[in-house]
Amino acid sequence: MRGVSIFTTAISFLLMLTIALAEDQRSSLARGSSISIQDDTTTTILVSPNGHFSCGFYKVATNAFTFSIWFSRSSEKTVAWTANRDAQVNGKGSKLTFRKDGSLALVDYNGAAVWSTNTTATGASRAELDDSGNLVVMDPAGHRLWKSFDSPTDTLLPLQPMTQDTKLVSASARGLPYSGLYTFFFDSNNILSIIYNGPETSSIYWPNPYERSWENGRTTYNSSQYGILNQEGMFLASDKLQFEASDLGDKDVMRRLTLDYDGNLRLYSLNATNGKWSVSWLAFPRLCEIHGLCGINSFCTYMPSLQCSCLEGFEMTEPSDWSQGCRRKENITVKGDHNANNNTEQKFIFVEIPKTDFYGYDFNYTPSVALPVCKQICLNDDGCEAFAYRKGKGECFPKALLINGKKFPDPSNDIYLKFSKEASSSQLLASKPSHICKKLASGDQSWLLDFVDCRLNGEFNYSQAALVLNTAVSCLDEDRRKRPSMNSVVEILLSLME
Structure with a gap:
């Protein structure tokens, strides 16, 4: 009887516990x-x-x-x-x-x-x-x-529709709930896009803004504006956008499509055993393609991790926040004196940054011109911060704003930063060995013979040699934060082999 009583009590306890749960x-x-x-x-x-x-x-x-x-x-x-x-x-x-x-x-x-x-x-x-x-x-x-x-926030779940009335807005930072600077939405052309909404400017960077809609595999002719992630891991949309999870077909896997704080759209799959997420698709394998990550007047390098750097003659606006970008150093200006007796060309210098590009904000575009002509276009406009020049094609892109900078763009071009000659070399190239920096900025390449193996008898690519030397000098920067990572150095050296 005692055993039956204990059994009955245990059953009653379990029932009460089940009801409570x-x-x-x-x-x-x-x-x-x-x-x-x-x-x-x-x-x-x-x-x-x-x-x-x-x-x-x-x-x-x-x-x-x-x-x-x-x-x-x-x-x-x-x-x-x-x-x-x-x-x-x-x-x-x-x-x-x-x-x-x-x-x-x-x-x-x-x-x-x-x-x-x-x-x-x-x-x-x-x-x-x-x-x-x-x-x-x-x-x-x-x-x-x-x-x-x-009314989604930053995440779309399987069978949750994307429509003209819905959008995903990124978080402001990892682990924070606040609304950030990136939005995934249907634009006015019926295209699912990602836009960067920064403090100074905004720009769509996905799909590829350099390409037309059909070149990106999209169509603008379906105005239904509808997209959905199915339970098998495939996303389909009315603009012909289509992508799939690497574990496509498994209905039992829990998934989420999230616009992350860094502006990248990622599809995640949950490991049911350990409760961890893994990325099963992403829009940008290389983060430097994303706009606004490094802010204005800076550029991004990525191999294998992202690194932001201020342009020469600039310093971080807020040392703890790269999204606020960089500002020109004190007493450095691009504004000219419009006194008729002054020659603007004598008041400014241009510092070349090879294999670099800043997307958008060209206030002019001139094809098939020589480099001096492109330089003069920038000199004639106080609003010109710099110009991009595509050698071989002679394409000139004067810039009113320097944002979304990245190294080794495709197609390749060089950036020429505009500075007042009143800015001394010590201000412009503050922490680098001054005698080398002055020569790097001068445009005279004959001095490179002093640094290259004499057995080459002067037969080498002068631009590549200057880039290698500039990289070496950067590695000697007194401020460790401004030194390039070894991954960046490797990326530069590999680019010379292309």
């Missing part, structure tokens, strides 16, 4: 319900029936919470959607309430609603988190009055 992990919230943040920690409110998704109060910082949906089985509880990414609520006194007027609202500690659904004065009766990760507000008949799938 079921109540704690519910998949719906009834109208009139209200739930507060508990113990200053991430608090689960709803769990999808399949257990793949959870939603509730997500802790993003000390005493700061968002109302979010996350992947239950990822090791870091990766967020898929957030209601209030730019207006977190206090950890004490804030609550999610399903109001009697039919709206689901997130209320801060002071009673102010920081977010709510547009279901006021409707027959809304419950909120549910379904198996696809979609939070929906429904009426008694099951009609969906509002759904989170219509």
Whole structure:
């Protein structure tokens, strides 16, 4: 009898525990319900029936919470959607309430609603988190009055549509919820695009802005503006955009398409064993193709990791933030004196930066001109910061703004930075050995014979020799932060072999 009693007690305990867990992990919230943040920690409110998704109060910082949906089985509880990414609520006194007027609202500690659904004065009766990760507000008949799938943050889930009314906005930085500078959306030409919205300027950089839509494999003629990631791992869109996961075909794999903080669009797959994500597709294998990563007046190199560097004569605007770019050093200017007695050509110098390009912001374009003519076009305009020149074709691109810089562009061209001659060599090339730097900036190449093996009898590529020497001098910079990485040095040397 004693054994039967113990067995009965154990069964009763397990039943009570099961009921308690079921109540704690519910998949719906009834109208009139209200739930507060508990113990200053991430608090689960709803769990999808399949257990793949959870939603509730997500802790993003000390005493700061968002109302979010996350992947239950990822090791870091990766967020898929957030209601209030730019207006977190206090950890004490804030609550999610399903109001009697039919709206689901997130209320801060002071009673102010920081977010709510547009279901006021409707027959809304419950909120549910379904198996696809979609939070929906429904009426008694099951009609969906509002759904989170219509307002994504930075992530698209399988079967969640991209339309003319939806967009993905990146986070501002790794691990932060705030809205960033990149947006994935359908543009006015019906093309799914990624745009950089910076403090000074904005520009679309995907698909390739150098190419026409059909050259990028897209079409502008389908105005339905619709795209979707299916459960097998393939993305299809009305503009003919198509890409697929490296593990295409496995329906059991959980996936997400995320516009990351660095402006790259990546498709991730979840390892069910360890809860870790792996990239199964990405838009940019080389990050330097992404606009705005290094800010204005700087350029990007990438092999294998990204590195930003200020142009010669410039310094970082904010030492801790490359996105703010670089500014000209003190007493260095490109503005001319328009006194008729002054010769502008005598007041400025140009410093060549080989195999470098800055996308966009050409205030003029002149084909088939000699280098001196291109130089004069820039001299004649105070707004000209520099010019790009494509040798062989004689293409001239005077620049009003230097942004989206990268090394070794295709097609290749050189940049010529404009400086006042009042700027001394010590200002312009501050930390490099002055005698070499002056010669590098002079344009006279005969002195290179002093540094090249005499057995070559002067038969070598002078431009390549200057580039190698300039790289060597850069490695001697007193400021370690300005020295190129070994990967960058290797990339430069490999380019000379092409």
